[in-house]
Amino acid sequence: MEITIGGVSLIFLILAVVFVFKTINVVPQQHAWVVERLGKYHSTLGPGLNIVVPFIDRIAYKHSLKEIPLDVPPQVCITRDNTQLQVDGILYFQITDAMRASYGSSNYIAAITQLAQTTLRSVIGKMELDKTFEERDHINTTIVNAIDESAANWGVKVLRYEIKDLTPPKEILHAMQAQITAEREKRALIAASEGRKQEQINIATGEREAAIARSEGEQQASINLAQGQATAIVALAQANAEALRQVGAAIREPGGADAVNLKVAEQYVEAFGQLAKANNSIIVPANMGDMSGLIATAMQVVKTQK
Secondary structure (H helix, E strand, O other), X not given: OHHHHHHHHHHHHHHHHHHHHHHEEEEOOOXXXXXXXXXXEEEEEOOEEEEOOOOOEEEEEEEEOOXXXXXXXXXXXXXXXXXXXXXXXXXXXXXXXXXXXXXXXXXXXXXXXXXXXXXXXXXXXXXXXXXXXXXXXXXXXXXXXXXXXXXXXXXEEEEEEEEEEEEOOHHHHHHXXXXXXXXXXXXXXXXXXXXXXXXXXXXXXXXXXXXXXXXXXXXXHHHHHHHHHHHHHHHHHHHHHHHHHHHHHHHHOOOHHHHHHHHHXXXXXXXXXXXXXXXXXXXXXXXXXXXXXXXXXXXXXXXXXX
């Protein structure tokens, strides 16, 4: 009898433990659990300690509210200029409504993936090949806006879409590489010609400035020379005038006339001596004894000049 009571107690203990475990549920942070009561949606459990009715309520779905990256499989798209382009991208989304994520779609991940692929094909089909490489931001924004509008019914918020790779066919890729090489060579030739042009301009400018500097230097030298010569002439004229003034003053002084007579006589004799040296014939005065007459004549000339 005691064994029977002990077995029953053990059974009740086990049932109590199971009841407690079924009643108490701890939801982790950034998670949401959907509770169904008798097969019907009842509530959404948030992070922390939650109590449910065992055997009546059950945890039907468990969702993570974190940002989730979704790798969209590569696909071949046709551009506006009929060029095949393989596009590979990644989609980032977050569950905002656990109830809609549970019942809005049978598989919201597959639905988002398919919608991203179809939207991408539509966007790429409206663009030319060259524009697809330049308009990545436009493509990403367009896809996010298109998916987010539909995903709202599934309790999902599409955050962003990023293109990982754009791969054109090998023939197109080789043609693009050849075009890029030609453009680079063209830019190199243009840069070289611009360099030569600038070099010629610099040389011509330097020669012009040097010629201007030389002409300005020659002009200044001529001006300085003319000014020097004018200054010398003025100084010489002033010296001659001063000498004449001093001679005149000396003549007016006592004995000055006698000194002038003596000086004139000396120069007269010296002049005849120089004539005798410069010519083969000898020149003598008509009257060698009449020296006083010669001096008187010279003095008369001096008085006339005065």
